[in-house]
Amino acid sequence: MERFSLTCKVLYNNDLLNKTEEIKNNTPPKVIYNSLEEYETLEDKAIQICKEGITKMINTDNEYFFMRNFGINPGQYDDIRVILCDAFNTLTKGQANEWVNNYACIVNLTIYHTIVSLTESNVWYNVFDDLGKDGLINYLTNILKHTIVNGICNNNFKYSKKICYFKCIRCKEIVDFVSCKNLCETCIIKNLYENKLKNIFIK
């Protein structure tokens, strides 16, 4: 990573990799992925970590039994933060920082308060019984999945652009969006234009 930083011609790229600034300003980690496929593979792995973590969290009969009354048990209180940090660390290629930890804390607390509030009404008993153990595992896993896929890394949301960066295979610029062929927006248009010219030439 350091060698890459030295060879970068563009100042912007150096700024992108400035981990000191990241720590000082408590900002999301900026990660450069080699391709969209690399990112998607890591995203799948991160979701799998969530699924395994949640399964482990509620899979003992005792924990599951007490969840009917407490929603999230005292012993489970911090588990979701730890699971999310682990998942983000995989997604960011080991670059989970203080910002990720804070973000995971907020998600953990939000889930905790939402479910504990439900237990204060009879609704929770119906939800709990309807879901069953597997349903509850899937439900909590889905919240974490949305946190990763939609809440933070979806291109339509503002945070995504702060984490995922890609190197365009054609112009080598570092950009926050590439197509499935790993081309930046400018190169997608250039390619289309060149293909069109080629087609006209062939005709």
Ligand SMILES: [Zn+2]
């Ligand atoms: Zn490009």
